[in-house]
Amino acid sequence: MTLARNGAGEMKECDVLVVGAGPAGSGAARASALAGARTLMVDKKKEIGTPVQCGEVIGTDLVKRSGMRIPENAIVSRQGFTRFVLGREVTIDNSEPYWRGVTVERKIFDKYLAFRAGFAGAAIQADTKLLSVKMDGDSVKSCLLSHQGDEVELSPKAIVAADGVHSTLSKELKAEFFSTRDVARGVEFELVAKRDIPQCMQIFIEPEIGLGYGWIIPKGKRRANVGVGLVGVNASRRSFLEDWITGHPVVSRYFDVDKVLEVKMGDAPVPGFLGGPVRGNVLFCGDAAGQTLAFVGEGIMPSYICGSLAGKHAALLSQGKGQRYEEDLVDNMADQLMMGALLRDTLVELWSSDDLDGRMRSLLSGAVMNELVSPDDMMHSLSALEKDPLNAFKGLIKHSGRSMKVKRC
Numbered sequence: 001m002t003l004a005r006n007g008a009g010e011m012k013e014c015d016v017l018v019v020g021a022g023p024a025g026s027g028a029a030r031a032s033a034l035a036g037a038r039t040l041m042v043d044k045k046k047e048i049g050t051p052v053q054c055g056e057v058i059g060t061d062l063v064k065r066s067g068m069r070i071p072e073n074a075i076v077s078r079q080g081f082t083r084f085v086l087g088r089e090v091t092i093d094n095s096e097p098y099w100r101g102v103t104v105e106r107k108i109f110d111k112y113l114a115f116r117a118g119f120a121g122a123a124i125q126a127d128t129k130l131l132s133v134k135m136d137g138d139s140v141k142s143c144l145l146s147h148q149g150d151e152v153e154l155s156p157k158a159i160v161a162a163d164g165v166h167s168t169l170s171k172e173l174k175a176e177f178f179s180t181r182d183v184a185r186g187v188e189f190e191l192v193a194k195r196d197i198p199q200c201m202q203i204f205i206e207p208e209i210g211l212g213y214g215w216i217i218p219k220g221k222r223r224a225n226v227g228v229g230l231v232g233v234n235a236s237r238r239s240f241l242e243d244w245i246t247g248h249p250v251v252s253r254y255f256d257v258d259k260v261l262e263v264k265m266g267d268a269p270v271p272g273f274l275g276g277p278v279r280g281n282v283l284f285c286g287d288a289a290g291q292t293l294a295f296v297g298e299g300i301m302p303s304y305i306c307g308s309l310a311g312k313h314a315a316l317l318s319q320g321k322g323q324r325y326e327e328d329l330v331d332n333m334a335d336q337l338m339m340g341a342l343l344r345d346t347l348v349e350l351w352s353s354d355d356l357d358g359r360m361r362s363l364l365s366g367a368v369m370n371e372l373v374s375p376d377d378m379m380h381s382l383s384a385l386e387k388d389p390l391n392a393f394k395g396l397i398k399h400s401g402r403s404m405k406v407k408r409c
């Protein structure tokens with residue numbers, strides 16, 4: 001084993017280099033170490049998990065699929081249902097399994113995931129940034145890293161690109177998997193509430209936001225992440241959010257913008273299903289590979305699960321055994337990722353249709369997201385929803401047999 005020494009510390013040569021210590025990277029580093037590969041995970045952040053760029057809500061359904069337990073000290077709120085506020089007109093409370101969740105402190109959760117990777121045997125270096133790579137044909141021959149301020153060159157046999165939506169590795173390899181059109185611009189404030197807030201995630205779909213949505217994600221009775229994800233809106237995110245909160249009849253009931261505990265800003269890829277991309281000896285996962293549930297941008301657990309698969313197959317590749325990342329991903333996550341992509345495509349279609357006004361786009365989006373109508377026959381519900389949305393939704397819910405409640409807003 002070669003050692004790369006420098007003034008600031010010491011980094012060991014590795015079989016698998018994982019770039020990025022978000023959920024995808026930590027899942028990958030743990031799986032790679034458990035598969036017996038000498039694994040190193042690096043992150044450019046000085047502290048893993050900080051700053052937070054996320055609503056911090058996790059669907060409990062996918063946690064079960066991951067086989068992982070979220071530590072109690074990371075959970076700040078539990079939600080038995082999600083409330084959809086459609087066009088400021090009707091609300092749907094959906095308590096189907098997918099729409100139950102918990103809010104975590106990602107500063108604690110991400111560090112816990114990285115700890116698990118370290119506990120499984122991976123080496124971890126924060127404050128270590130991938131700067132560039134040297135190629136040998138299709139594969140990466142060596143990686144140049146800035147490690148606590150000094151430059152270090154490593155030659156891993158396989159690399160996991162878990163370096164997020166603006167991935168350095170995808171740029172270096174000229175393998176950009178999605179365009180900026182497929183990226184939602186997010187901004188949120190963690191706010192102190194004026195009164196007790198409902199203990200559910202609230203999703204706001206309305207013409208004032210367009211394609212994309214607003215949210216309130218509780219972090220306790222009087223604290224929440226309040227934000228918007230914007231698609232195709234170029235306005236300043238921060239002023240858009242301030243105006244939205246203060247001008248919204250429901251949101252402003254609970255929040256002013258004078259008690260901001262934290263500002264969280266970031267981009268979320270929502271390209272639809274891209275599979276498990278591999279270029280030479282580099283396996284891409286998480287946001288770097290657009291592995292979110294594209295209709296809502298949920299990415300924490302999908303990234304962790306897909307990252308774990310990438311790590312396992314990177315270890316195999318480094319051991320000269322050949323990898324089946326794409327196939328494994330299709331077996332384990334294609335159902336969720338493809339459903340998310342289908343719903344996302346339908347929402348894009350709705351919000352670009354000239355035949356619908358903003359009110360109808362909002363109501364139909366709610367019907368589609370709650371799977372009360374299928375993308376193919378949603379237009380059959382158009383006139384009923386237009387005339388009397390409350391009773392139309394009641395009928396659709398009864399027909400579906402799902403556990404949901406609808407009310408006037």
Ligand SMILES: Cc1cc2nc3c(=O)[nH]c(=O)nc-3n(C[C@H](O)[C@H](O)[C@H](O)COP(=O)(O)OP(=O)(O)OC[C@H]3O[C@@H](n4cnc5c(N)ncnc54)[C@H](O)[C@@H]3O)c2cc1C
Pocket residue numbers: 019020021022023024025042043044045049053054055056057058128129130131162163164165167168185186187188227264265266267268285286287288292297298299300301303
């Ligand atoms: C505003 C917003 C709200 C969101 N809310 C939710 C939510 O409530 N629930 C949910 O499930 N998902 C949510 N998401 C999506 C979720 O945050 C991401 O899908 C998830 O974090 C992806 O994990 P990842 O590990 O792929 O990437 P990241 O978490 O982005 O981690 C990538 C890591 O790579 C590091 N890195 C980047 N470049 C380099 C480099 N050159 N060298 C070394 N390190 C590097 C970064 O520092 C970072 O730590 C939200 C996203 C946004 C933008």
